Amino acid sequence: MPTSEAQEPSLPPVQVVVRIRPSLDSEEVEVPLLRGEGGTVRLSAEENCEENIADRDCRRVRKPQDFRFSSVFGPSTSQEEVYQGLNIDELIAKVAEGYHATVFAYGQTGSGKTYTMEGYRYRVHADGPQVCIDETTPESLGVIPRALRKLFAHLEHLQESDAETESSVSISFLQIYQEKIYDLLNPAPLPQGVGPQEDAGLRLRWDSLRECFFVENLFVYQCATADDALRYYNAGVHRKQMATTSMNIASSRSHTVLMLSLQRRSHVPGDDQGVLKEVTSNLTLVDLAGSEKAAASEAAERFKEAVNINQSLFVLRRVITALSRSGRDEHVPYRESKLTSLLQHAIGGKGFMVMLACLSPANKFYEENLSTLQYASQAALIQNEPVINLDPKDRLIEQLQQQLLAAHEYILQHMGLEELPEELRANSVRPVKVHKMSSGKASGFSLDRADFAWQRWRGLRLVREG
Numbered sequence: 001m002p003t004s005e006a007q008e009p010s011l012p013p014v015q016v017v018v019r020i021r022p023s024l025d026s027e028e029v030e031v032p033l034l035r036g037e038g039g040t041v042r043l044s045a046e047e048n049c050e051e052n053i054a055d056r057d058c059r060r061v062r063k064p065q066d067f068r069f070s071s072v073f074g075p076s077t078s079q080e081e082v083y084q085g086l087n088i089d090e091l092i093a094k095v096a097e098g099y100h101a102t103v104f105a106y107g108q109t110g111s112g113k114t115y116t117m118e119g120y121r122y123r124v125h126a127d128g129p130q131v132c133i134d135e136t137t138p139e140s141l142g143v144i145p146r147a148l149r150k151l152f153a154h155l156e157h158l159q160e161s162d163a164e165t166e167s168s169v170s171i172s173f174l175q176i177y178q179e180k181i182y183d184l185l186n187p188a189p190l191p192q193g194v195g196p197q198e199d200a201g202l203r204l205r206w207d208s209l210r211e212c213f214f215v216e217n218l219f220v221y222q223c224a225t226a227d228d229a230l231r232y233y234n235a236g237v238h239r240k241q242m243a244t245t246s247m248n249i250a251s252s253r254s255h256t257v258l259m260l261s262l263q264r265r266s267h268v269p270g271d272d273q274g275v276l277k278e279v280t281s282n283l284t285l286v287d288l289a290g291s292e293k294a295a296a297s298e299a300a301e302r303f304k305e306a307v308n309i310n311q312s313l314f315v316l317r318r319v320i321t322a323l324s325r326s327g328r329d330e331h332v333p334y335r336e337s338k339l340t341s342l343l344q345h346a347i348g349g350k351g352f353m354v355m356l357a358c359l360s361p362a363n364k365f366y367e368e369n370l371s372t373l374q375y376a377s378q379a380a381l382i383q384n385e386p387v388i389n390l391d392p393k394d395r396l397i398e399q400l401q402q403q404l405l406a407a408h409e410y411i412l413q414h415m416g417l418e419e420l421p422e423e424l425r426a427n428s429v430r431p432v433k434v435h436k437m438s439s440g441k442a443s444g445f446s447l448d449r450a451d452f453a454w455q456r457w458r459g460l461r462l463v464r465e466g
């Protein structure tokens with residue numbers, strides 16, 4: 001097995017955390033039916049209701065329900081505490097090692113997703129909400145600006161301890177609006193409001209080598225510093241689709257996906273011919289648009305947006321449900337929406353995933369909160385298997401090196417030699433002396449494995465020769 005897959009990640013591959021935002025000034029103060037303590041959220045349908053009874057309108061009133069998660073952040077939790085609680089620093093360290101990682105905020109409209117991910121201040125103008133980045137205090141900054149600074153600080157730290165390894169970071173930022181993909185970093189003007197019918201947005205394509213979707217013609221910028229990355233991010237934030245709705249003065253009308261791609265090139269240990277090993281990994285930070293009851297009272301444009309948002313979140317929920325039933329060999333409908341196609345590697349894939357489920361504290365949102373908690377509980381059952389993303393060429397080289405090593409070990413064992421013959425030494429990938437052993441194992445490498453690898457190698461040769 002390649003070393004990249006044998007390394008045991010210390011972070012849980014899937015973390016699901018919940019944040020309950022504080023009540024807003026515009027909301028009534030009431031006895032909350034939603035409480036978070038420790039890792040548990042308790043949702044009651046009615047205060048002191050312990051039984052499964054029917055209310056006056058014969059609706060089912062449920063007993064209080066408890067949901068357990070990795071962490072639960074209550075209304076008084078600060079942005080810094082949430083950032084720390086999400087283990088973003090550890091996640092960044094994993095990305096630097098070569099793993100993909102994705103953080104996404106999920107929840108109904110107005111539940112605090114953008115506040116948590118972005119944290120910027122918004123003001124309402126005649127032509128809609130406008131972001132006021134300069135008026136945002138450092139304490140209010142959300143996960144994304146903090147993570148950007150941390151990523152570069154971490155890379156600088158790594159550079160100090162290993163000057164040989166080169167790193168480069170690139171950034172892309174897109175939005176999925178009405179099921180079309182738009183580049184938030186393309187300087188050309190975006191279609192305003194509902195795009196023209198013929199405007200199909202950017203195309204999603206399948207990369208069969210890396211086995212993931214990518215967006216064709218997306219602008220990708222190299223960033224040397226955190227300030228560079230923040231400049232691009234902020235430019236994209238100004239361009240994303242926002243609107244004032246009856247539920248939220250600055251409501252995201254699109255899903256935004258920020259991708260930081262990290263490339264690390266290091267010299268292969270023990271190789272003095274300048275061979276480089278390349279690892280590319282992505283940190284993907286997603287602020288979803290929120291589900292909402294599409295009210296007919298909203299303007300036609302808002303109504304259409306809500307229908308589209310609900311539709312793509314519906315596919316996301318189906319993906320989560322299918323993946324949570326592991327072992328049942330279910331079809332996972334990734335390809336049924338742009339969002340789930342793009343998040344395929346993150347949800348149920350080979351990277352680390354953090355889902356942040358956001359809840360509004362008002363009692364009138366009981367049904368919405370129950371739905372969010374149920375999907376978040378299902379997401380916690382998803383099993384990701386993170387692996388380091390070696391360049392396909394490097395992965396092949398690593399596999400061939402393993403085979404060569406196995407062949408050399410086999411030769412040493414079966415011919416009873418202490419050293420490889422002269423003509424094989426030039427190609428050796430490791431010290432070529434056999435270690436005398438008592439238990440049938442040489443330098444941690446079992447004879448059975450050597451045998452097996454040797455047979456496979458011979459098999460490959462036979463196929464090629466035939």
Ligand SMILES: Nc1ncnc2c1ncn2[C@@H]1O[C@H](COP(=O)(O)OP(=O)(O)OP(=O)(O)O)[C@@H](O)[C@H]1O
Nearest residue numbers: 021108109110111112113114115248251252289290
């Ligand atoms: N933890 C918090 N502390 C203070 N205010 C908050 C907090 N979370 C959210 N808010 C406020 O609640 C309102 C709604 O938050 P936000 O815009 O982040 O919701 P959202 O989930 O992104 O909604 P949408 O799906 O409509 O985009 C905003 O005015 C925001 O400032």
Ligand SMILES: [Mg+2]
Nearest residue numbers: 113114251252
């Ligand atoms: Mg939002």
